[in-house]
Amino acid sequence: MNILVTGGAGYIGSHTCVSLLDKGHKVIIADNFYNSRKSTVKLLRQITSKEIPLYQVDVTNQSAVNKIFSEHQIDGVIHFAGYKAVGESLEVPLTYYWNNIISTLVLAKASRKYDVNRFVFSSSATVYGDNEVPFVETMNPLPTTNPYGETKAMCERILLDFSRANPKLSVALLRYFNPVGAHESGLIGEKPDGVPNNLMPYITQVVKGKLEKLKIFGNDYPTKDATGVRDYIHVVDLAEGHVSAIDHIQKGAHVYNLGTGRGTSVLELVKAFEKANGIKVPYEFVSRRPGDIAICYADASKAKREFGWTAKRDVIDMCRDAWNFENQSKSLVEYK
Numbered sequence: 039m040n041i042l043v044t045g046g047a048g049y050i051g052s053h054t055c056v057s058l059l060d061k062g063h064k065v066i067i068a069d070n071f072y073n074s075r076k077s078t079v080k081l082l083r084q085i086t087s088k089e090i091p092l093y094q095v096d097v098t099n100q101s102a103v104n105k106i107f108s109e110h111q112i113d114g115v116i117h118f119a120g121y122k123a124v125g126e127s128l129e130v131p132l133t134y135y136w137n138n139i140i141s142t143l144v145l146a147k148a149s150r151k152y153d154v155n156r157f158v159f160s161s162s163a164t165v166y167g168d169n170e171v172p173f174v175e176t177m178n179p180l181p182t183t184n185p186y187g188e189t190k191a192m193c194e195r196i197l198l199d200f201s202r203a204n205p206k207l208s209v210a211l212l213r214y215f216n217p218v219g220a221h222e223s224g225l226i227g228e229k230p231d232g233v234p235n236n237l238m239p240y241i242t243q244v245v246k247g248k249l250e251k252l253k254i255f256g257n258d259y260p261t262k263d264a265t266g267v268r269d270y271i272h273v274v275d276l277a278e279g280h281v282s283a284i285d286h287i288q289k290g291a292h293v294y295n296l297g298t299g300r301g302t303s304v305l306e307l308v309k310a311f312e313k314a315n316g317i318k319v320p321y322e323f324v325s326r327r328p329g330d331i332a333i334c335y336a337d338a339s340k341a342k343r344e345f346g347w348t349a350k351r352d353v354i355d356m357c358r359d360a361w362n363f364e365n366q367s368k369s370l371v372e373y374k
């Protein structure tokens with residue numbers, strides 16, 4: 039199939055492009071490089087030895103998006119492009135609502151106009167809010183604590199209504215847990231601008247010496263070792279989940295968790311990183327980060343049951359590949 043991947047130069051998008059191309063699909067990337075780099079597309083061509091048409095466009099621009107659909111026979115869309123920083127979304131909520139919702143509407147309209155009937159949306163476990171674990175797709179989502187999370191919940195709702203009105207349409211709403219790690223080549227991975235918000239890139243930058251020590255947010259949670267618990271998933275497993283979704287997606291709109299089903303605490307991840315790489319991670323405990331929940335992990339059985347996908351890589355693989363990427367990659371200035 040010909041798959042349009044919006045945000046294809048981003049962290050999850052780039053790994054998904056590799057997995058799609060590995061499985062024989064063709065990929066067209068649309069990205070405005072807001073939080074990603076054009077050089078990633080060159081690296082994707084290098085890793086896969088495949089041609090990848092690239093459109094440097096903002097997917098909130100309807101005519102620019104329509105042009106892509108008119109120039110390619112597209113079979114499916116995977117929509118990653120979006121703003122994703124929780125803290126920033128509280129500072130500039132309208133920017134988040136505008137970008138994340140308009141882009142989804144624009145792509146949905148183009149899909150309708152050009153009769154493209156497969157649509158995969160990048161959602162997040164954040165839509166579950168502070169629910170009972172494990173998070174199951176049948177649960178009622180709870181309000182999130184920030185505009186970023188709300189845009190995910192709203193886009194899910196929009197696509198659900200879109201599918202109800204268009205019986206030919208197949209929509210997969212993929213709720214990601216905590217993607218970490220990198221492609222085994224070490225060529226692509228997570229490269230946040232500035233100080234990372236998320237745990238794994240923070241750890242790798244501490245170990246690299248760019249940051250002094252890891253601040254563990256809270257050691258008073260009701261968890262096994264009093265630090266927060268998350269379902270970390272290797273980004274290549276997550277990418278493969280998208281290929282399974284696009285291949286097996288059924289008519290209607292369906293929600294799937296993409297996680298491992300296992301909870302790992304912050305301290306356990308630190309220990310796994312040290313074991314995988316033989317390096318110490320200096321850390322200190324600080325107070326909880328506002329808005330964080332104690333425990334989050336998936337019931338990952340639906341994706342396995344319905345499209346045969348399951349995460350194969352463990353936390354040691356995640357830590358090894360994350361460090362391999364950080365260690366090999368050039369500084370941001372060289373990389374841009």
Ligand code: UD1
Nearest residue numbers: 124162164235236237240253254255266267268304329330
């Ligand atoms: C965060 C977002 C979530 C988003 C996801 C995307 C928040 C509150 N939540 O999830 O909405 O979908 O990223 O990847 O930002 N931690 C530390 N020190 C750090 C960084 C994190 O102790 O420097 C802890 C956190 O408290 C948490 C765990 O590590 O227990 C994972 O944090 P993080 O990687 O930021 O992911 P989430 O908070 O789960």
